[in-house]
Amino acid sequence: MKLFDLSGRVAIVTGGNGGIGLGMARGLAGAGAAVLVAGRNKAKNDGAVAELTSAGAKAAGHVVDVTDPAQCRAMVEAAASKFGRVDILVNNAGMNIRKQPQQYTPEEWHKVMDTNLTSAFLCSQAAYAEMKKGGRGKIINIGSMMSIFGHSFVVAYAASKGGMVQMTKALASAWAADNIQVNAVLPGWIDTDLTKRARQDIAGLHDRVLARTPAGRWGVPDDHAGIAVFLASAASDFITGTAIPVDGGYSAQG
Numbered sequence: 001m002k003l004f005d006l007s008g009r010v011a012i013v014t015g016g017n018g019g020i021g022l023g024m025a026r027g028l029a030g031a032g033a034a035v036l037v038a039g040r041n042k043a044k045n046d047g048a049v050a051e052l053t054s055a056g057a058k059a060a061g062h063v064v065d066v067t068d069p070a071q072c073r074a075m076v077e078a079a080a081s082k083f084g085r086v087d088i089l090v091n092n093a094g095m096n097i098r099k100q101p102q103q104y105t106p107e108e109w110h111k112v113m114d115t116n117l118t119s120a121f122l123c124s125q126a127a128y129a130e131m132k133k134g135g136r137g138k139i140i141n142i143g144s145m146m147s148i149f150g151h152s153f154v155v156a157y158a159a160s161k162g163g164m165v166q167m168t169k170a171l172a173s174a175w176a177a178d179n180i181q182v183n184a185v186l187p188g189w190i191d192t193d194l195t196k197r198a199r200q201d202i203a204g205l206h207d208r209v210l211a212r213t214p215a216g217r218w219g220v221p222d223d224h225a226g227i228a229v230f231l232a233s234a235a236s237d238f239i240t241g242t243a244i245p246v247d248g249g250y251s252a253q254g
């Protein structure tokens, strides 16, 4: 039994054109999956696809804004028409607006919630029929340390990422009978475009993360390749509804 083999499987990775999403896409492609790299920026999509295909994988790009339900459905249709089926969905697209709660506008709140949480629901809902038809499915939702902890400048982000964990449990309960497993990954502090901006905006953040992380380093996108393969493969067939930190021990240390 090849526990971690993804040959013949088809994955969609939202935000797969950079950062954590690309780290996961590399893992899935390396294990044999065909990958649809889905993001708004076509040039970034093309760059990620070129990297994956030059390493011998099957990959294609798809331009999508995951806040739009019709575009989420079109993304799933594109994966199914290009590669014949959809087995794996990584709901990774995300963003943050860092400011104190009293400064948030309703539009900013909705933008963060729509991009991080509602999108994951819409994409999962769009993928469900294809997964059911194929007899199996794996959905991987990207949470955060802010799924567990709070902070003064992350009110909408923390709400969205906390919601991601609870939505994961609800979808896992609903779709286990269809052989669809739904799990969340909670990254620690990872060096990406998102956190480069945070490090510029928040004085002392870089060193505070280093001091707080038992592994003694920031994470890198490729730290998420292994968990993606595990949660997408037969190795995790009896695991559903969980939230697994990938954080160098950040959330374990008191």
Ligand code: NDP
Binding pocket: 014, 015, 016, 017, 018, 019, 020, 021, 038, 039, 040, 041, 042, 044, 064, 065, 066, 067, 092, 093, 094, 095, 115, 116, 142, 143, 144, 145, 186, 187, 188, 189, 190, 191, 192, 193, 194, 195
């Ligand atoms: P990046 O900014 O590098 O990646 C974000 C990705 O999301 C990009 O590929 C972007 O592509 C895509 N994206 C954003 N909005 C949309 C949209 N409306 N429609 C489609 N795609 C969209 O950041 P990270 O890699 O750090 O973040 C990835 C995920 O990991 C996010 O959910 C984030 O919250 C989470 N996370 C990150 C942590 C970190 O320390 N870096 C820690 C915990 C969680 P494009 O611009 O082309 O649309």
